[in-house]
Amino acid sequence: MVDARSLTRSVKFTNPQRSLFFATARQRVDAYFARRGVSPHANGAMWGKTVFFLTAYAAIYALIISNLLSIWPMFGLAIMLGFFAAFVGFNVSHDAIHGAFSGQGWVNRLLSNTFNLVGANPYLWKTTHNVVHHTYTNIPGHDEDIEVAPGLVRLDADEPHRPWQRFQHVYAFLLYGLASLSWVLRKDYLKFFKKKIGQHDNTNHPRSEYVKLFLYKGIYYVAFLALPMLVLTVAWWQVLLGFLAMHLAEGLVIGLVFQLAHVVEGTSFPVPTQTGTIEEAWAVHQLQTTANFAPQSQLATFFCGGLNRQIEHHLFPQVCHIHYPAIAQIVKETALEFKLPYLENPSFLSALTSHYRLLKQLGQPV
Secondary structure, X not given: OOOHHHOOOOOEEOOHHHOHHHHHHHHHHHHHHHHHOOOOOOOHHHXXXXXXXXXXXXXXXXXXXXXXXXXXXXXXXXXXXXXXXXXXXXXXXXXXXXXXXOOOHHHHHHHHOHHHHOOOOHHHHHHHHHHHHHHOOOOOOOOHHHOOOOOOOOOOOOOOOOHHHHHHXXXXXXXXXXXXXXXXXXXXXXXXXOOEEOOEXXXXXXXXXXXXXXXXXXXXXXXXXXXXXXXXXXXXXXXXXHHHHHHHHHHHXXXXXXXXXXXXXXXXXXXXXXXXXXXXXXXXXXXHHOEEEOOOOHHHHHHOOOOOOHHHHHHOOOOOHHHHHHHHHHXXXXXXXXXXXXXXXXXXXXXXXXXXXXXXXHOOOO
């Protein structure tokens, strides 16, 4: 097998015969919106979700910072704040950064800034997620989203095996909990100053983005660390424990939602050829590397921002997630019509079990 990490060229998808699937699916999805006179962007329900999640996030933070509660209720609220930070990212920031929330660019840019509320940088996410992950999904050496903890978690069968990875199906879940903390304190800075993200050029940032990176990070640290230490009648180390608990909750939710969509049984991790090509059409590649979970669960759809329907999201990232249930049947029927895979786990638990089994499998020596 070719080691993708040795490649320095961009990946190209080269199977025009299979591109008819996406052309057909896109035509049918466009026709769905046209027939009903419905915008593919946010509707009233989506705006309602946005108000709900932003209000809940602000209210939980206000309750904590009010200093009206004892230590254990505050600790519980810190964990809840972590969950809602993830929900704000899934339901509001994610759609806005993709340009899916509104047909008006300024609305998307405004709501993209909600990512700063949870300590993440929207400008950098647009590159790492919208461009790199959505183009090179599950391609080792290109999609950095599958490099969860290099050397600790092995998600690439061609990666050298290390003895401790026999137990990755146990400790990986603990590492997922650290994802948010790493993102807020370390990852954004490292990614911002890397020359390449995957094989994507990451130089020549606008000067304003340097200012925004440090300004909004600073505001976040003040709001979630300095201010609590100043106003709460608890010890500084208790504030740090609350901050850690919040991020462990947030990181676990973010990590699981991503992993259950791309790292379950049946998803592939294709390696480019020596010439840097994936001998498949891009849209078919998305079907092969992505899976839905709990697609019929209204609860999962509400809280995950539609990311339990990752197939629809990857094929139509500029369609607001509120419409995924409606277009899912179109996408599924078209995939089956073209005899292509359409991977689904019927529940969150079945997807989690599948992810666990795959981690265990990839943790064994070849």
